[in-house]
Amino acid sequence: MRPSNREKILSAAYGVVEREGVSAVTFEAVSAASGISRGGLLYHFRSKEELLLALHEYLAQRWEERLIEALGRAPEEATADEKIAAYARVSARSASGPELLLILESSIHSELRRPWSAVLAEWTPNLAGVSPEDPVALDRLLAVLAANGLWASEAISDVRIPAELRGALAERISGMLESPSAP
Known part of the structure; x- marks a missing residue:
């Protein structure tokens, strides 16, 4: 087609x-x-602004499609930990330069941030009310931060991580959520 x-x-x-x-x-x-x-x-x-917003929406939609594929089912059918594990697996694919530039741009333009925020709200933990004494919430947050770092690492440094190692790191991040402290 x-x-x-x-x-x-x-x-x-x-x-x-x-x-x-x-x-x-x-x-x-x-x-x-x-x-x-x-x-x-x-x-x-x-307008150019409408074009840029559509580009952000398009990329956020493609990202969510990869998340659903990694999860293997609709996000409403999954636990928070399963969604974060899928997020980590998708984050094993290194950010491209344009993706990183667009994400950074969205951080200073609330209208452009909206499509990304919608995806993140579905796939990552809500920080509202997270207690520093809640080990499960901290593990979830740490897994998301580690996945974000894995995704951005090659775009912001000279370190090149082989695909096999990236996959192993994503699985290790996902494994953080399988601890006895997680419900």
């Missing part, structure tokens, strides 16, 4: 971020990368 023009535009915008950074995403750059006219872009996205 051929990708829709909307997906083609989003893929081209991602490519612009990959080559030149988020600030280089303009209608002109995306038009050139996608082969779709500026008018065609405007048909799908009324």
Whole structure:
């Protein structure tokens, strides 16, 4: 099945971020990368901001699809620990430069953060009311932080972790949740 023009535009915008950074995403750059006219872009996205939001939504949706695949069922059918374990397994795939740039951008723009926050709310523990004396809550939080570090590690350092080792680390993170202290 051929990708829709909307997906083609989003893929081209991602490519612009990959080559030149988020600030280089303009209608002109995306038009050139996608082969779709500026008018065609405007048909799908009324502004650059709308295009960037759609790119964040698209990437967050793809991330959630990988999480569901790793879990093997709908998130509502899983325990908190099973969802965090799936999160760790998906995080074993190293962040790409564009993903990291877009995540960082979303940290300072609440509208762009919304799609990512929706995914995180479903898959990671809520920090509201977590007590420093609750070992289960602390283990869950530590597992998420470790998974985040595994995901971002290669993008922020010169350390290259072989795929087999990344997988073993993800399983080790998941195993943190299988301790006798977890319910």
